[in-house]
Amino acid sequence: MEVLEEVQVSDEKSLLEYVVMKKSSPSPFLLKTYMLVEDPATDDVVSWNSDGSAFVVWQPAEFARDLLPTLFKHSNFSSFVRQLNTYGFRKITTSRWEFSNDKFKKGEKNLLREIRRRKAWTNRQQPNNGGQSQDANSNNKKDNITEEDQRSSSSTSSSSEYINLVDENKRLKMENGVLSSELSLMKNKCKELMNIVTIFAKIPEKEEEKKPMLFGVRLEVKEEMERKRKRVELNEIASVFLSQLCK
Template identity: 45%
Template sequence: MGQRALPAPFLMKTYELVDDQTTNEVIGWNEGGTTFVVWKTDDFAKDLLPKYFKHNNFSSFVRQLNTYGFRKIVPDKWEFANENFKRGQKELLAQIRRRKTATSAPGAAKSAAGPSSPSNSGNDLGSTSMSSPDSKNAGSVDAPAARAQLTDLSDENRKLKRDNEMLTSELARAKRHCSELIAFLTNYVKVAPDQIDHIMRQESSGPTLSGLDGEIGSTGHNNGNYEEDNDNEIMKEENGEGLKLFGVWLKGDGKKRVREENLGFGGVHPKK
């Protein structure tokens, strides 16, 4: 019977640790000897825990106390009590029993007690320190994916820049061609700038140019060879030596010709 009543090794070591007079500045009994206080947690974890328990984790020590029914007395001090843990009454240690739900009890007690208990705060700190490496590992796993995404975005950005440069070049070339066409119309056909603007607006609004006195852009009857010019390009007539633009003969037999009628731009007859 006496053999079965031996206290747990953890309780024996804790009692010896608390009862050691040489460490009273770090850990010791209260004045009444009914509780014990850890005065200097850093020194306790660094110097005493490795000596008695072969580790330096203060949170682990607190969790172990919880499994044997020790309770926190005040929230602002690491003071623990158990009705069978008293100074000068070492025989009572045999009555302290480990909780049956030892593996789950610390977590349950920690969540139920809330943030007001320093012992629970110690547990929270311990669990946080254990979980933080996992968080770092998760971040490191995501890092390659982030780098790959950044590379894809950089490639896409370079492609968009190239496309933008090509579009800018195309626009500049189109503007240059338009300027050359306007200069040609002004110098050789003697078309006024406002008439050119009117022609361009008519062409952009539909496939034919209508509304002018000469029915520019409508189907003509010059030897059946008239063609619509939807793209505003200069056309050549194969049946003569002339050059025709928007249905107007620019050259032929030494003078400009029109289609058997008096065609003009905005009512103005082409000069001979």
């Protein structure tokens, strides 16, 4: 009987120690987030700010696509932001995704255990001091919840739009690079054609030197003169066309 009591006391003590340890250990979400921010290999995507009092997601699109799936098994940046909000983080600037929490600081990982997840609002029944008063309080609470939902929805929508704009900007830059390469190639082709036309225009001059001369004047037949005139016209047309095309 005494042995059973000792075993029971030991089990209760172990259970109590487990509960205490469980409460004092940081949330897995906080540990994973701290790990991402602390990793120097990802500083170009997410890192601490200059004084280590907050962290910055420099590239939200890459963060959602490459880093979130490795630890959180999803790639939804808006969902990650909502999780931060439930742990009391706040976005401290409008120009970038910088988040702060008094207990989330560089080099102070031990403070993570003090961060608590916010409890969801529960509708507690108030004492009945009159039907109208109770209905008014209920309506006010519903209005407050609706406003909070609208703000949260607006913030999520803005985050998604920002990520889409970043992706679209990168796509346009890539297309612009391809078009620039094609334009450069076309200009080189035009220069080659211009050189060919120039060489072709010089051929009649060399043929002119081979014609027979009489009293110092080169002899030309009518057909040869007509062919020469057409060649000159063709050279002029080709030169004008290529010069306009290669601008």
